[in-house]
Amino acid sequence: MRILIGVTGCIAAYKACEVIRGFQKAGHEVSVVLTESAKEFVGEATFRALADGRVCSSLFADEDPIPHIALAREADAFLIAPCTANVAAKIAHGIADDLLTSTALACTCPFIVAPAMNVHMYDSAATQENLRTLEERGAFLIRPEEGYLACGDNGRGRFPDPEAVVQMTLEHMAEDLPLVGKRILITSGPTLEPVDEVRFISNRSSGKMGACLVQAALDAGAEVEIVSGPVPLSYDGRAKIRFVETAQEMMEAAKEAFPESDIAICAAAVSDMRPARAHEGKLKKGRDDDALGAIELVQNPDILSGLCQMKRAGQVVVGFAAETEDVVEQAREKLARKGADMILANLVGQGRGFGRDESEAWIVTEEGVTELGCRSKKEIAKAILELLSLNRAVEGDRA
Numbered sequence: 001m002r003i004l005i006g007v008t009g010c011i012a013a014y015k016a017c018e019v020i021r022g023f024q025k026a027g028h029e030v031s032v033v034l035t036e037s038a039k040e041f042v043g044e045a046t047f048r049a050l051a052d053g054r055v056c057s058s059l060f061a062d063e064d065p066i067p068h069i070a071l072a073r074e075a076d077a078f079l080i081a082p083c084t085a086n087v088a089a090k091i092a093h094g095i096a097d098d099l100l101t102s103t104a105l106a107c108t109c110p111f112i113v114a115p116a117m118n119v120h121m122y123d124s125a126a127t128q129e130n131l132r133t134l135e136e137r138g139a140f141l142i143r144p145e146e147g148y149l150a151c152g153d154n155g156r157g158r159f160p161d162p163e164a165v166v167q168m169t170l171e172h173m174a175e176d177l178p179l180v181g182k183r184i185l186i187t188s189g190p191t192l193e194p195v196d197e198v199r200f201i202s203n204r205s206s207g208k209m210g211a212c213l214v215q216a217a218l219d220a221g222a223e224v225e226i227v228s229g230p231v232p233l234s235y236d237g238r239a240k241i242r243f244v245e246t247a248q249e250m251m252e253a254a255k256e257a258f259p260e261s262d263i264a265i266c267a268a269a270v271s272d273m274r275p276a277r278a279h280e281g282k283l284k285k286g287r288d289d290d291a292l293g294a295i296e297l298v299q300n301p302d303i304l305s306g307l308c309q310m311k312r313a314g315q316v317v318v319g320f321a322a323e324t325e326d327v328v329e330q331a332r333e334k335l336a337r338k339g340a341d342m343i344l345a346n347l348v349g350q351g352r353g354f355g356r357d358e359s360e361a362w363i364v365t366e367e368g369v370t371e372l373g374c375r376s377k378k379e380i381a382k383a384i385l386e387l388l389s390l391n392r393a394v395e396g397d398r399a
């Protein structure tokens with residue numbers, strides 16, 4: 001998941017560095033947004049060295065003219081740690097006069113606030129009311145601890161142990177994850193159909209879409225099993241992974257995993273055909289000219305259709321369609337023909353689609369069409385999982 005950490009101008013700002021490390025150790029990516037005052041305590045360079053995502057503090061310095069919207073969109077959670085009385089007050093009142101507060105207003109993801117300040121500032125009626133307002137609007141508060149404060153006072157206001165802040169944030173996020181208790185099977189990557197022992201028929205699938213789906217499904221709280229063809233990338237280690245080569249192997253593995261799954265997402269670019277026989281050794285020019293000149297092909301099983309035929313009530317199957325024209329129309333036809341519940345339709349050709357990080361996409365279901373536009377594969381995966389989370393068939397039998 002991508003955690004956005006907001007750092008404000010508080011002596012505890014240095015503890016945000018350890019919070020970043022904590023999230024990274026737990027396998028999450030971190031972006032940072034700083035207020036101008038935060039930079040008086042810890043320099044932007046320190047955060048740049050630590051964070052794996054963006055580190056920014058200005059609404060105007062970035063190449064992106066609307067960085068607060070991009071930051072808000074990318075974030076799976078926004079944690080302000082430490083949060084000063086001033087920033088809590090601004091957010092409670094909808095003031096958006098810098099990058100951090102504008103981002104807070106634009107965020108729709110879980111919002112977590114870890115206030116830290118002098119005991120009297122914390123106890124003041126204004127701060128307490130502002131924090132209550134944030135809580136009533138859905139923010140999760142990580143309360144400061146009691147103890148000696150930087151100013152010499154003793155009382156509530158200390159920023160808690162960074163590890164505890166990470167833990168509480170992750171636990172809070174897990175509570176609300178929409179697909180907790182659900183199992184998702186994802187097919188990904190190309191298949192590889194042997195001609196002989198050294199040659200094969202395959203395609204340009206990179207597995208990137210599958211990897212993004214795996215991440216999005218895990219982030220939504222699901223248990224994930226991947227059946228993948230050979231890909232030059234690594235999947236999130238939290239998923240169960242089974243590598244296969246051929247379409248037939250992929251079919252067997254998918255059929256084995258499907259009965260235990262609530263959702264199957266067939267993102268693999270399965271080769272539609274395979275050589276009728278895989279020759280032993282290597283076919284040689286001169287000796288095997290007939291076999292080299294005419295490789296006899298047979299059709300591969302359609303895994304998506306196969307799973308749809310096995311589908312029992314409550315299970316949901318998602319397919320993909322890569323088309324060069326009439327994308328939505330063809331996706332509708334595929335939805336009906338294969339018996340899927342959802343088709344993610346991509347516009348491909350002319351350099352689009354395969355191997356790229358973004359794609360122009362539509363989500364097609366019986367209920368209608370959602371146009372996603374040109375989005376990163378990460379965002380497309382997130383949109384698919386969001387829709388699956390809302391799906392009544394999935395929601396209906398949740399434990």
Ligand code: C5P
Pocket residue numbers: 187247266267268269270271272300301302303304305318319320321322
């Ligand atoms: O028919 P077409 O190949 O365009 O359908 C694409 C969708 O069907 C994808 O979801 C793909 O994973 C799936 N598929 C499959 N088995 C095949 C061919 C496609 O599961 N043999």
